[in-house]
Amino acid sequence: MALYTIRNVALCGIAASVPKNTEDNLYMELLSPQEREMFVKTVGIRYRRVAPPGLTASDLCLSSAEKLIEELGWEKEEIVLLVFVSQTPDYLIPNTSSVLQHKLGLSKTCLAFDVNLGCSGYTYGLSIVAAQLAAMQHGKALLLVGDIATATISKEDKSVTPLFADAGSATAMEYVPGAPTLHFNLQTDGSGYQDIIIPDGGMRNPFSESSLTPVVYEKSVVRNALNMRLDGVNIFNFALREVAPNIKALYEKYALDIPGTDYFIFHQANKLMLESVRKKIGAAAEKVPYSLYDLGNTSAATIPVTIVNNLRKELSTGNKKLLFSGFGVGLSWGSVYVETLPLCIPSLIEV
Numbered sequence: 001m002a003l004y005t006i007r008n009v010a011l012c013g014i015a016a017s018v019p020k021n022t023e024d025n026l027y028m029e030l031l032s033p034q035e036r037e038m039f040v041k042t043v044g045i046r047y048r049r050v051a052p053p054g055l056t057a058s059d060l061c062l063s064s065a066e067k068l069i070e071e072l073g074w075e076k077e078e079i080v081l082l083v084f085v086s087q088t089p090d091y092l093i094p095n096t097s098s099v100l101q102h103k104l105g106l107s108k109t110c111l112a113f114d115v116n117l118g119c120s121g122y123t124y125g126l127s128i129v130a131a132q133l134a135a136m137q138h139g140k141a142l143l144l145v146g147d148i149a150t151a152t153i154s155k156e157d158k159s160v161t162p163l164f165a166d167a168g169s170a171t172a173m174e175y176v177p178g179a180p181t182l183h184f185n186l187q188t189d190g191s192g193y194q195d196i197i198i199p200d201g202g203m204r205n206p207f208s209e210s211s212l213t214p215v216v217y218e219k220s221v222v223r224n225a226l227n228m229r230l231d232g233v234n235i236f237n238f239a240l241r242e243v244a245p246n247i248k249a250l251y252e253k254y255a256l257d258i259p260g261t262d263y264f265i266f267h268q269a270n271k272l273m274l275e276s277v278r279k280k281i282g283a284a285a286e287k288v289p290y291s292l293y294d295l296g297n298t299s300a301a302t303i304p305v306t307i308v309n310n311l312r313k314e315l316s317t318g319n320k321k322l323l324f325s326g327f328g329v330g331l332s333w334g335s336v337y338v339e340t341l342p343l344c345i346p347s348l349i350e351v
Contacts, residue, residue: 002184002185002186002187002334003183003184003185003249003250003253004183004184005181005182005183005184005254006127006130006131006134006181006182006184007134007179007181007182008133008134008137008175008176008177008178008179009129009130009133009134009173009174009175009176009179009182010173010174010176010179010180010340010341011171011172011173011338011340011343012072012140012172012173012174012343012344013068013071013072013171013172013343013344013345013346014068014169014170014171014172014304014307014308014315014343014344014345015064015065015067015068015071015169015170015304015308015345015346015349016064016167016168016169016170016301016304016305016307016308016309016348016349017060017061017063017064017146017167017168017169017348017349017350017351018049018060018165018166018167018295018298018305018348018349018350018351019049019050019051019052019055019060019166019350019351020049020350020351021049021050021051021052022047022048022049022050023047023048023050024046024047025039025040025045025046025047025048025162026040026046028158028161028162030156030157030158030161030162030220031158031162031220035158039162040293042270042271042272043162043163043270043271043272043292044270044271044272044290044292044293045162045163045271045292045293045296045297046293046294047293047294047295047296048150048162048164048165048295048296049165049166049167049295049296049298050150050165050166051148051150051151051166055148055166055351056088056090056148057086057088057089057090057096057146057147057148057166057168058084058086058089058090058096058099058100058144058146058168059168059351060146060148060166060167060168060169060351061084061086061100061144061145061146061168061169061170062100062103062104062144062168063168063349063351064144064146064168064169064170064349065100065104065142065144065170066104067170067346067349068142068170068172068344068346069104069142069172071344071346072172072344074140074172076104076105076106076107077106077107078139078140079104079106079107079110079139079140079141079142080109080110080111080133080136080138080139080140080141081110081111081112081129081132081133081136081139081140081141081142082097082100082101082104082106082110082111082112082141082142082144083097083112083113083114083115083125083128083129083132083141083142083143083144084096084097084100084112084113084114084115084144084145085114085115085117085121085122085124085125085143085144085145085146085300086114086115086116086121086145086146086147086300087116087117087118087121087147087299087300087329088146088147088148088149088151088152089114089116095112095113095114096114097112097113097114097144098112100112100144104142111132115128117300117329117330117332118147118196118299118300118328118329118330118332119267119269119299119300119302119326119327119328119329119330119332119333120186120267120300120326120327120328120329120330120332120333120334121145121299121300121326122143122145122169122171122267122300122301122302122303122304122324122326123184123186123303123324123325123326123333123334123335123336124186124326124332124334125143125145125171125300126143126171126173126182126184126324126336126338127182127184127186127334127336128143129141129143129171129173130173130182133173133174133175134175136175137175138175139174139175140172140173140174140175141172141173141174142170142171142172142173143170143171143173144168144169144170144171145168145169145171145300145301145304146166146167146168146169146298146300146301147166147167147168147298147299147300147301148166149164149165149166149228149297149298149299150164150165150166151166152198152226152227152228153223153227153228154214154222154223154224154227156214156220156221156222156223157220157221157222157223157227158220158221159221159230159232160228160229160230163230163269163296163297164228164296164297164298164299165295165296165297165298166298167295167298167299167301167302167305168301169301169304169305169308170304171304172344180338180339180340182336182337182338183250183253183254183256183336183337183338184250184334184335184336185246185247185249185250185253185334185335186333186334187242187246187332187333187334188330188331188332188333189238189242189330189331189332190330190331191331192234192238192330192331193330193331194231195230195231195234195235195238195329195331196228196229196230196231196235196328196329196330197228197229197329198225198226198227198228198229199225199226199229200224200225200226201225201226205225207226210225211224211225211226212224212225212226213225235269235328236270236273238327238331239269239270239273239277239327239328240273240276240277242327242333243266243277243325243327243333244277244280244281246325246327246333246334246335247277247281247323247325247335248281250323250335250337251337254337256337258281258282258283259282259284260321261283261287261321261322261323261337262287262314262320262321262322263287263288263289263311263314263320263322263323264278264281264283264287264288264322264323264325265288265289265303265306265307265311265322265323265324265325266278266288266303266325266326267302267303267325267326267327267328268290268291268292268295268296268297268298268302268305268306269292269297269302269327269328270292270297271290271292271293274288274290277325289306289310289311290306290310291305291306291309291310294309295309299328300326302326303324303326305348307345308345308346308347308348309348311345312345312347315340315342315343315345316342316343316344316345317342318342319339319340319341319342320339320340321337321338321339322337322338322339322340323335323336323337324336324338
């Protein structure tokens, strides 16, 4: 396990943006009325924010970053680092972080790069930004995390369509000597890389005419090789097997206190799954917020989206001890323990 700490880096604020357009799983024609009711009851997702054509993950991250910079009162020349975490970038080439650096009007001395990660992307992104700032020993940074997952799925595939939604986020971080220590436990198991995959369109299986051919796998499960494929059973079992031990190992290694943690913010994948994880680690129900009923599974952005949607007042007004846990595509998973001072958290932004 990649267990380690990073010192002298503080979280300053978190913002999140979602598309205005809302879809309701209780009216999804792919599912029968009975399936709809059972899906909402067990998986926990009713409403999903879906981006219209032309709205990208970087657009949602940009709106989040602009609002956060404004409310923090930051000077843009003080921002020395921008990291964009997404699996739905604007282009194959160039990196989207360069586009965002330009659109935000940041200095040419700002370091900017992309990270291709999904469900674990927020926890990994925090570790990357914190490590860079700790090495620089000065400055401020933006972690921009978001995905337009709905653009990658077949609208005729009931195995994925009711799950995914779109969002973008911005997290402000700063080098602050004496800031509370960040604790990380990050893991990977590439043997499960095919459990969530878009088979064609990369260099392994380049796009071809056959990539667009729809294949009927079963009733209401139709997709082509450019659409996301998800093995729900494998992912469910993976989460039940790996997430709780990862969190427990972090707490044991650094003598942290589960009852003393104020909130546990999980990747918003499946409420039945997350409730099992919650019980395994012994976290109280009132300390585990869920945004998936109203906003769906927004991939890499679910943790910051949940913070903005569910915990804005609590984290804006007091010091808190938090545990973030992200897990999924890769397979990749990780947890982060952080103590925060009052954070700048604008209201959820609709684009």
